[in-house]
Amino acid sequence: MKTLTLLCLFCVLSCSAALARQSNNDTLLTKQFLTLQQRGQFAEALQLMDAGVTSRLNESGLRSIWTDQIQFANGSYRRSWTSEIIPQQSYTTIIETCVFDRHTIRIRFIFSPAHKILSYTLAEDMPPISPASTSPLSDRPSSFYTAINVSIPTDGILLNGRLTLPNQPGKYPAAILLGGSGPTDMDGTYGPNKIYRDLADGLSEQGIAVLRYDKRTVANAASMQADYTVADEVTNDAIAALRYLCTLPGVDTSNIFYVGHSLGGMLAPRIAAGQPNVSGIALLEANVRDLGVTVLEQLDYLHSRKTMSNDVYDKMRRQWQRVASDTLSAAASIDSLPDHVRAGYWLDLKQYDPGLVAASLGIPIFIAQGGRDYQVTTKEFDLWKIKLADVPGVTFKFYPTLNHQMISLNTDRPSVPLEYSLPGQVDTQLITDLAAWIRANVRRR
Structure with a gap:
C-alpha cells in the first residue's frame, strides 16, 4: 500500500454549487467510512466502496488493512477533518486528516461520480531525517x-x-x-x-x-x-x-x-x-526475479527493522510464500493470497x-x-x-x-x-x- 505524508495545508476551493454538493457528500462519506471501520462494521464500510474494488477486496481484507496496518501503527481512530478537495476530470480526491491515539496521519480517498470510494491510501508521520534537497x-x-x-x-x-x-x-x-x-x-x-x-x-x-x-x-x-x-x-x-x-x-x-x-x-x-x-x-x-521472492526479502528486512508486528509479518509471509511457491494453484483461496488478488494474477506473472x-x-x-x-x-x-x-x-x-x-x-x-x-x-x-x-x-x- 502506498503511503502519503502529513501536509499542513488547507485548500479552499472555488467551485460550482453542483461540485460543492458532490464534495460535501464525499467528505461526509469519508468520515462515515472511517467510523464504520472503528466500530468493526467492515461489511457496512464495504458498501461505500465501488463495485470494482469490492470484487477484489472482501470484508476480511478490509478488516486486515484497518487492524493490522492502520490501527497497529497509529492506535485507535478518534476524529478527522477534511484538509483538501481536489476535483479531477472523472473523479474527486478528498484528503482527510485523521487523529489516532498515537499519530495524526492523512488519508487520500478517491471518489467516483457516483460517490463510491475507488481507493484510499495512507500517510504516516515523518521521521527525523533530512532530505538531500527540498526543492522539487x-x-x-x-x-x-x-x-x-x-x-x-x-x-x-x-x-x-x-x-x-x-x-x-x-x-x-x-x-x-x-x-x-x-x-x-x-x-x-x-x-x-x-x-x-x-x-x-x-x-x-x-x-x-x-x-x-x-x-x-x-x-x-x-x-x-x-x-x-x-x-x-x-x-x-x-x-x-x-x-x-x-x-x-x-x-x-x-x-x-x-x-x-x-x-x-x-x-x-x-x-x-x-x-x-x-x-x-x-x-x-526494477526487479528481475519472481515478484514473490523479492517481496519475501522485503518483508524479512522490514521485520528486522521492527516496522511490523510478528503477527502481521507471519501472516504476510505465509501469503507471499504461496505466491513464490512453484506449487501455487489457480484454485488457491483469495483470502490466502496477498492483497486479496486472485491466483491467476500471480500465476500470469510467474510465467514471465x-x-x-x-x-x-x-x-x-x-x-x-x-x-x-x-x-x-x-x-x-x-x-x-x-x-x-x-x-x-x-x-x-x-x-x-x-x-x-x-x-x-x-x-x-x-x-x-x-x-x-x-x-x-x-x-x-x-x-x-x-x-x-x-x-x-x-x-x-
Missing part, C-alpha cells in the same frame, strides 16, 4: 517545456494523463512513464513527492517529450474483471498510450522509449515486445521472465539502481547484469545514495518506509543520465 524540480517554473492535460483512450475508457513537450519547434524523442504497483497516479504521488512529475519535467527540460498517466486502478477499477491479470492492469493501457502518443504533433514517432519504475520497470520488456515504435526501455529500480524477454528485444536498455533501495535491492541489479551480460546495448547505472523513490537522503541509516514521507526530488544526476541515454539512442533517419 516540479516546483520550478520552466520556459523549456509546456505541459498539456490529455485523455488516453483505452478499452472503452479514458485515462487522465499529462504530456510535457519541449518548447522549441520540431519533433522530439518521447518517453512513456510506466508506474509502480498499486493505484499509482500520473505524478507518482508518494507522500509529499511526485516522482514521475519530477522525471517528466526534468526530461522535458532536456529535450525529451514525456507522456504519463493515471493507472487504471486510480479511478477506473470498476472496468476490471475480478479475474484480471497484469495485462488488464498495466500492459494493455501502456500499449494504448503508445498508440495515442504516435498521433500527437511534436513527437518523433520513430523514437519512443518506455521508462518503467519498480513494477513498471519489471514489465517494460513485456510491454515493449512486438512494438516496432519502441526504440529502447529504461528500468528504474523479465531478463529473458529483455535479452530478446534487440533494443537499447538502461538499468538504474539505488544503493539504499530495500524494495528492489542491489541483488536485483547484479542479477540483471548476469542475465544481460552477453546482450549488446545495455547501460547500467548505480546511484549509491538513492532509495526506491530515486531520492537521495542525507543519512547513514538504512532505508525505512517512513522516509518516503520526506519532501525531496528525484535525483538530478539520474535524470541527466537518462536524458543523455535517450538522446544517444535516437534512431537516425
Whole structure:
C-alpha cells in the first residue's frame, strides 16, 4: 500500500454549487467510512466502496488493512477533518486528516461520480531525517517545456494523463512513464513527492517529450474483471498510450522509449515486445526475479527493522510464500493470497521472465539502481547484469545514495518506509543520465 505524508495545508476551493454538493457528500462519506471501520462494521464500510474494488477486496481484507496496518501503527481512530478537495476530470480526491491515539496521519480517498470510494491510501508521520534537497524540480517554473492535460483512450475508457513537450519547434524523442504497483497516479504521488512529475519535467527540460498517466486502478477499477491479470492492469493501457502518443504533433514517432519504475520497470520488456515504435526501455529500480521472492526479502528486512508486528509479518509471509511457491494453484483461496488478488494474477506473472524477454528485444536498455533501495535491492541489479551480460546495448547505472523513490537522503541509516514521507526530488544526476541515454539512442533517419 502506498503511503502519503502529513501536509499542513488547507485548500479552499472555488467551485460550482453542483461540485460543492458532490464534495460535501464525499467528505461526509469519508468520515462515515472511517467510523464504520472503528466500530468493526467492515461489511457496512464495504458498501461505500465501488463495485470494482469490492470484487477484489472482501470484508476480511478490509478488516486486515484497518487492524493490522492502520490501527497497529497509529492506535485507535478518534476524529478527522477534511484538509483538501481536489476535483479531477472523472473523479474527486478528498484528503482527510485523521487523529489516532498515537499519530495524526492523512488519508487520500478517491471518489467516483457516483460517490463510491475507488481507493484510499495512507500517510504516516515523518521521521527525523533530512532530505538531500527540498526543492522539487516540479516546483520550478520552466520556459523549456509546456505541459498539456490529455485523455488516453483505452478499452472503452479514458485515462487522465499529462504530456510535457519541449518548447522549441520540431519533433522530439518521447518517453512513456510506466508506474509502480498499486493505484499509482500520473505524478507518482508518494507522500509529499511526485516522482514521475519530477522525471517528466526534468526530461522535458532536456529535450525529451514525456507522456504519463493515471493507472487504471486510480479511478477506473470498476472496468476490471475480478479475474484480471497484469495485462488488464498495466500492459494493455501502456500499449494504448503508445498508440495515442504516435498521433500527437511534436513527437518523433520513430523514437519512443518506455521508462518503467519498480513494477513498471519489471514489465517494460513485456510491454515493449512486438512494438516496432519502441526504440529502447529504461528500468528504474526494477526487479528481475519472481515478484514473490523479492517481496519475501522485503518483508524479512522490514521485520528486522521492527516496522511490523510478528503477527502481521507471519501472516504476510505465509501469503507471499504461496505466491513464490512453484506449487501455487489457480484454485488457491483469495483470502490466502496477498492483497486479496486472485491466483491467476500471480500465476500470469510467474510465467514471465523479465531478463529473458529483455535479452530478446534487440533494443537499447538502461538499468538504474539505488544503493539504499530495500524494495528492489542491489541483488536485483547484479542479477540483471548476469542475465544481460552477453546482450549488446545495455547501460547500467548505480546511484549509491538513492532509495526506491530515486531520492537521495542525507543519512547513514538504512532505508525505512517512513522516509518516503520526506519532501525531496528525484535525483538530478539520474535524470541527466537518462536524458543523455535517450538522446544517444535516437534512431537516425
